[in-house]
Structures are given as structure tokens and as C-alpha cells.
Amino acid sequence: xxxxxxxxxxxxxxxxxxxxxxxxxxxxxxxxxxxxxxxxxxxxxxxxxxxxxxxxxxxxxxxxxxxxxxxxxxxxxxxxxxxxxxxxxxxxxxxxxxxxxxxxxxxxxxxxxxxxxxxxxxxxxxxxxxxxxxxxxxxxxxxxxxxxxxxxxxxxxxxxxxxxxxxxxxxxxxxxxxxxxxxxxxxxxxxxxxxxxxxxxxxxxxxxxxxxxxxxxxxxxxxxxxxxxxxxxxxxxxxxxxxxxxxxxxxxxxxxxxxxxxxxx
Numbered sequence: 001x002x003x004x005x006x007x008x009x010x011x012x013x014x015x016x017x018x019x020x021x022x023x024x025x026x027x028x029x030x031x032x033x034x035x036x037x038x039x040x041x042x043x044x045x046x047x048x049x050x051x052x053x054x055x056x057x058x059x060x061x062x063x064x065x066x067x068x069x070x071x072x073x074x075x076x077x078x079x080x081x082x083x084x085x086x087x088x089x090x091x092x093x094x095x096x097x098x099x100x101x102x103x104x105x106x107x108x109x110x111x112x113x114x115x116x117x118x119x120x121x122x123x124x125x126x127x128x129x130x131x132x133x134x135x136x137x138x139x140x141x142x143x144x145x146x147x148x149x150x151x152x153x154x155x156x157x158x159x160x161x162x163x164x165x166x167x168x169x170x171x172x173x174x175x176x177x178x179x180x181x182x183x184x185x186x187x188x189x190x191x192x193x194x195x196x197x198x199x200x201x202x203x204x205x206x207x208x209x210x211x212x213x214x215x216x217x218x219x220x221x222x223x224x225x226x227x228x229x230x231x232x233x234x235x236x237x238x239x240x241x242x243x244x245x246x247x248x249x250x251x252x253x254x255x256x257x258x259x260x261x262x263x264x265x
Contacts, residue, residue, distance in 0.1 A: 007044050007072035009214040015044040017200055018106055021134065021257050022050035024196045025105060028259050029132045033057050035100030040089050040121060041065075041107035045073040048082055051103070058100075063087030089117040094124045101130040106257075108133050109171040118186050125264045131188060132261035137195065139174045141256025144200055145219060147241065148212060152222070155237045156230055168219045179260040188262030196257045204248040205239050 007015075025047070031037065034057035039048045042062030051060045062084040064070050073084045087093045089104065089111060102121035108114050121131045136142045149165035173179050176193035183191045202208045214220045223231055242251065 005066060005068055006214070006216050007066075007069045009216045009220075010069075011044055013211050013214040013216050013220045014106070015046060017198060017255070018043065018046035019049070020198045020200070021196060022046040022105060023054065024198070025103070025132070025134045025257070025259055026050045026054035028134075028194055028196065029101065029103060029130050029261050031055050031058070031101050031130055035059075035129075036061070036098070038063070038092070038094070038099045038102040038121070038124060040092065040102060040104040040117070041110075042073060042084060043069055043106070045077050045084075047103060047105040048073065048077065048084070052079060052082055061085060061094075061099075063089070063092065065089075090120065092120040092124050096123055097126040098124045099129065100126055101132070103130070104133045106135055108135050108173065109138070114172060115182065115186065118182065122186060122188065122264050127264050129264050130261055131183075131264060132259065133179070134196065134257045134259040135171065135173070135179075137175075137256035137258050138169050138171050141195070141258075142169075143253045144208075144211075144255065145169060147253075148219070148238065151234060151238050151241060155233050156226070164218070164222060168222075173258075176258055176260070179258055183260050183262040187265060189265050191260065191262040193258070193260045196259055198255045198257060200253045200255050201250065202253070203250055205242050206248070208242065208251075209235060209238065 033055055037051050037058055037060050039062040042048050042064045048060050048062045059081045065088050070084050070086055102125045111117050125131055152161050153165055173182055180191055180193050212220055212223045215224055
């Protein structure tokens with residue numbers, strides 16, 4: 001299974017945009033400057049790095065179920081206030097009330113049981129501590145993916161293509177209201193939501209196209225399963241959409257992330 005086993009490929013696919021989002025998310029969380037904080041699903045370390053910068057006197061632990069990602073972060077992020085461990089969001093390997101805050105960046109939609117994960121985050125967070133998450137707005141705020149899947153369904157007219165597009169663009173908590181309800185249903189207090197804006201800057205069409213060849217998620221693996229003829233058709237149509245038939249050039253896509261925070265009672 002290719003998903004979430006190649007951190008270098010993930011950086012090209014989505015990690016670079018996580019780095020753009022993480023500082024705004026940490027600012028939204030309103031964390032104290034000191035304390036002990038948990039990064040749930042630490043991936044390639046974007047949130048952990050932003051936490052270190054945002055909580056100047058704090059310490060951070062990142063947990064991640066993929067061993068290659070844990071090793072990737074350990075090798076690239078050496079700071080005495082930070083450590084990475086193997087761990088699952090559904091069974092967080094820490095005692096009750098171990099942290100002053102628990103945060104998760106771009107993983108809620110990947111989990112088979114999001115409420116259980118949030119409960120775990122609450123369990124390991126001290127009373128009054130923050131529990132927060134942020135995920136891309138797949139409904140109408142993720143043009144990088146929408147552009148791709150719209151072109152797939154326009155050029156590869158099969159039921160399988162439409163089903164793949166729907167599966168990758170559908171999440172359990174698609175808007176701020178759904179995230180708020182999840183947080184409130186789990187007993188968190190002072191719940192607030194916000195949509196954060198992020199700009200995705202591509203060096204050109206080839207930079208954008210390369211993202212969909214990384215084979216690290218279902219979406220970024222889709223092109224690799226196509227025949228060469230269909231791949232060429234999809235690539236040509238995408239290029240035309242992005243460049244308008246003009247020479248290739250850098251371009252920016254405005255993207256949104258839905259964020260929610262609350263306090264453990």
C-alpha cells in the first residue's frame with residue numbers, strides 16, 4: 001500500500017502546503033507560551049515546527065503511525081524541546097492529562113473513527129487545555145484537487161472515475177458547523193471555528209502535475225493506474241486548463257482550511 005510510506009514524496013504532494021498552513025493554525029489555537037503539547041499524526045513535521053515557533057517556552061511530542069515518517073522527522077528536526085514517537089491517533093500512547101494541548105493537522109479526514117481520535121486527544125489533555133484540528137475545505141476550498149478531479153471526470157468518462165473523484169473529495173465533517181458539532185458533542189467547551197486561507201504557489205504546470213505522480217495517497221496514485229493514452233489525455237487537458245494555451249508560468253491557487261478549537265472541561 002503506497003499511502004503514507006514515502007515522506008519525501010509526501011512533501012511534494014502535500015507537506016509543503018502543510019508548512020504554509022501550520023503557523024496560522026497554531027495562532028488560531030491560542031496556546032500558552034509554555035507547556036507540553038502533542039502533535040497527533042505528525043507526518044513530515046510541519047505542525048511540530050510551527051508549535052516550536054509558536055510556543056516559545058514549550059515542548060512538543062509528535063506521534064505518527066508510519067515509521068518512515070517518524071525517522072524522517074527525527075533526522076531533520078533536532079531540537080531538545082521536540083521528540084517524535086510511533087503512535088496511533090485512535091489509541092494515543094500517553095497517560096491521562098499529559099499535555100497542555102493536543103492538536104492535529106490534516107489527519108481528521110484520514111481516520112476511520114474521528115470521534116474516537118478526538119476523545120483520545122481530550123483524554124491526554126489537561127482540563128482547560130486546547131484540543132484543535134484543521135483540515136482542507138474539500139467542499140469548495142481545495143481547487144488543487146477540484147481542478148484535477150473535474151478534468152478527470154470530463155476526459156475519462158467512466159463510472160470508476162466519477163466514483164474515485166467522489167470518494168477523494170468527500171469527508172465526514174465538510175464544514176465549520178460539522179466540526180463545531182463534533183467538538184461540542186464530545187463535551188469540549190468554548191468551541192470556536194475559523195476558515196484559514198492558504199496560497200499554493202506552483203512553479204508551473206509541471207510542478208502541479210508532478211504532485212499527482214507521487215503515489216502517496218489515493219488521489220496522487222490515481223494517474224499511475226491509468227493507461228498511457230488516458231494519462232496523456234488527462235495531462236493535456238489539465239495543461240490547457242491551467243495555462244490557457246499560453247507558455248507555462250508560475251501560478252497560485254487560493255486554498256482554505258477549516259479549523260476548530262475547544263477546551264477540555
